[in-house]
Amino acid sequence: MTAELVVFVTMGAVAAVTAAAVVISKNAVHAVIYLVINLFAIAVLYLALSAQLVAFLQILIYAGAIMVLFLFTVMMLNMTGAIEMTDDKLSKQKPLALMLGLLLIAEVVVGAVGLLNQPSAVAIGEGFGSAKEVGNRLFFGYLLPFEITSILLLAAIVGSVVLARRKDDD
Amino acid sequence: MPLSELVIFILIKAALAVVIFALWMTMVPVMIWIERKVIADIQARLGPNRVGPFGVIQPIADAVKLIFKEDILPKSSDRVLYALAPAMLMVPAILAISVIPIGGTVTIGARSFSLQILGAYKSPGLTVPELDAGILLVLAFSSLGVYGVVLSGWASGSKYSMLGGMRSSAQMLSYELPLGVSLLGAIVLGGSLKLTDIVAAQREMGVWFIAPQLTAFIVFFISGLSETNRAPFDLPEAEQELIGGYHTEYSGFRFAMFFMAEYLSMVTISALAVTFFLGGWHVPFFDVVWLGPVWFAAKLMVLLYIFVWVRGTLPRVRYDQLMRIGWKAMLPIAVINVVFTAGIVTWAPKAGAVYLSGAGIGLAAVTFGVISMVLRVKIGRSVDERLRRVLGRRAEGEAAGQ
Numbered sequence: 001m002t003a004e005l006v007v008f009v010t011m012g013a014v015a016a017v018t019a020a021a022v023v024i025s026k027n028a029v030h031a032v033i034y035l036v037i038n039l040f041a042i043a044v045l046y047l048a049l050s051a052q053l054v055a056f057l058q059i060l061i062y063a064g065a066i067m068v069l070f071l072f073t074v075m076m077l078n079m080t081g082a083i084e085m086t087d088d089k090l091s092k093q094k095p096l097a098l099m100l101g102l103l104l105i106a107e108v109v110v111g112a113v114g115l116l117n118q119p120s121a122v123a124i125g126e127g128f129g130s131a132k133e134v135g136n137r138l139f140f141g142y143l144l145p146f147e148i149t150s151i152l153l154l155a156a157i158v159g160s161v162v163l164a165r166r167k168d169d170d
Numbered sequence: 171m172p173l174s175e176l177v178i179f180i181l182i183k184a185a186l187a188v189v190i191f192a193l194w195m196t197m198v199p200v201m202i203w204i205e206r207k208v209i210a211d212i213q214a215r216l217g218p219n220r221v222g223p224f225g226v227i228q229p230i231a232d233a234v235k236l237i238f239k240e241d242i243l244p245k246s247s248d249r250v251l252y253a254l255a256p257a258m259l260m261v262p263a264i265l266a267i268s269v270i271p272i273g274g275t276v277t278i279g280a281r282s283f284s285l286q287i288l289g290a291y292k293s294p295g296l297t298v299p300e301l302d303a304g305i306l307l308v309l310a311f312s313s314l315g316v317y318g319v320v321l322s323g324w325a326s327g328s329k330y331s332m333l334g335g336m337r338s339s340a341q342m343l344s345y346e347l348p349l350g351v352s353l354l355g356a357i358v359l360g361g362s363l364k365l366t367d368i369v370a371a372q373r374e375m376g377v378w379f380i381a382p383q384l385t386a387f388i389v390f391f392i393s394g395l396s397e398t399n400r401a402p403f404d405l406p407e408a409e410q411e412l413i414g415g416y417h418t419e420y421s422g423f424r425f426a427m428f429f430m431a432e433y434l435s436m437v438t439i440s441a442l443a444v445t446f447f448l449g450g451w452h453v454p455f456f457d458v459v460w461l462g463p464v465w466f467a468a469k470l471m472v473l474l475y476i477f478v479w480v481r482g483t484l485p486r487v488r489y490d491q492l493m494r495i496g497w498k499a500m501l502p503i504a505v506i507n508v509v510f511t512a513g514i515v516t517w518a519p520k521a522g523a524v525y526l527s528g529a530g531i532g533l534a535a536v537t538f539g540v541i542s543m544v545l546r547v548k549i550g551r552s553v554d555e556r557l558r559r560v561l562g563r564r565a566e567g568e569a570a571g572q
Contacts, residue, residue: 029248029324057306063314072339
């Protein structure tokens with residue numbers, strides 16, 4: 001129990017600090033690196049929740065593939081210099097962002113308090129978090145959402161190809 | 171569970187980890203020596219032959235030289251990321267081996283453990299299962315290696331490094347897909363994501379998966395060459411175009427780390443191929459647990475020799491060819507292989523080794539035949555058109571000039 005708590009506190013702290021650093025950091029490449037560290041911390045949290053498969057997929061897909069594309073894009077657009085923060089452009093967004101942020105915090109607090117009132121944690125089943133269990137759930141319990149997601153992704157791929165295609169291509 | 175059992179467990183696992191990591195690191199100088207000797211043979215040279223018998227100590231001399239060289243920090247570099255990048259390439263390459271089984275289950279008294287760092291362990295008071303979905307861990311770590319390359323390219327603050335880093339991020343991302351998908355066929359046949367189960371399945375079926383999964387093996391090997399930035403896919407460090415690519419600015423030990431990472435990931439890819447396609451530590455007839463690591467090493471060396479052989483034989487491909495091979499040949503072939511294998515497992519679950527092998531080899535012949543014909547026709551046509559366009563433009567220019 002205490003070991004779990006130590007892992008949760010350290011990894012939670014790492015995740016929170018790096019998440020803040022992503023927003024604060026002025027160098028886009030550094031922001032991407034902070035986001036990668038953040039994704040790693042969350043993967044460790046998944047491991048602590050005995051969700052092995054999700055943890056590995058988190059590293060493989062998010063940290064290993066998607067963030068590399070982010071980095072690639074940052075380099076392509078040459079956004080490597082420090083970004084100038086101009087307040088006047090975003091002045092109207094600030095109050096709205098503040099309000100929505102407070103709303104989100106309130107929601108999290110209400111949710112956490114609600115969880116505290118529950119009697120105790122539910123015991124997890126045999127093979128929880130294994131590839132087999134996740135696969136069974138995905139292909140039997142949630143087949144329709146799964147297929148809809150894949151169609152959505154296919155549409156996104158086709159759309160990006162259409163957008164990226166040059167007019168003079170033969 | 172008594173505390174002493176836990177201590178013994180930790181001691182055994184630590185010893186296993188130290189031995190396997192040490193063996194893996196030893197592969198680096200061994201491979202450097204073999205590579206230089208074999209390439210020299212192919213090119214009719216002598217190769218290293220001054221330090222030690224047949225030059226075997228040459229890699230150690232080189233390492234000493236590199237360690238004592240000055241560690242240069244370019245003025246325009248990003249200090250932290252520049253220093254970290256080589257480690258970001260090397261650490262994943264080392265960690266990826268932690269789930270590869272190099273031998274069977276060893277039993278000492280009441281305790282038994284498999285020769286795999288994150289493997290199963292069993293003693294009277296304590297049972298630790300093998301890591302579930304171990305192959306995903308290997309793929310995850312191998313996909314992280316690209317950060318080292320991209321960031322070293324960017325953090326160096328030089329255009330050659332930057333171009334090398336950009337090239338490699340596109341290349342490694344493109345070939346990660348066929349690399350992972352080609353393993354899927356073997357996973358479907360073996361029915362598990364655990365590497366020891368894959369090895370056991372090959373033993374039970376009485377056939378190494380290289381025969382029923384010949385298509386996947388070829389795709390895996392080609393993608394592996396590209397993932398490790400080896401010739402003929404060593405575009406990120408193409409000397410003629412990019413000086414040294416992403417490690418142009420590096421010197422001293424940091425430069426050595428790039429080299430070590432390249433050889434380590436080469437060994438890891440080969441070890442994966444041995445596990446998935448060449449029956450792991452098993453051989454027919456002399457199948458003794460204690461000899462397992464020896465057989466594993468023997469198969470590993472054969473594959474590593476082919477890596478070197480390919481480097482000495484094939485010229486580097488062009489960048490557009492690299493992308494075309496990856497997306498238009500390797501990925502479709504890998505997907506076809508998965509669908510084909512899934513069909514066999516669904517409709518002919520009791521198929522014997524001979525039937526499976528025949529089907530696998532037939533599929534490889536058909537897919538590679540068709541794809542190479544299609545690509546040749548298309549490449550031929552595009553070259554023709556480009557030539558005609560250039561010639562036409564020149565003719566126009568001459569007409570306008572006169």
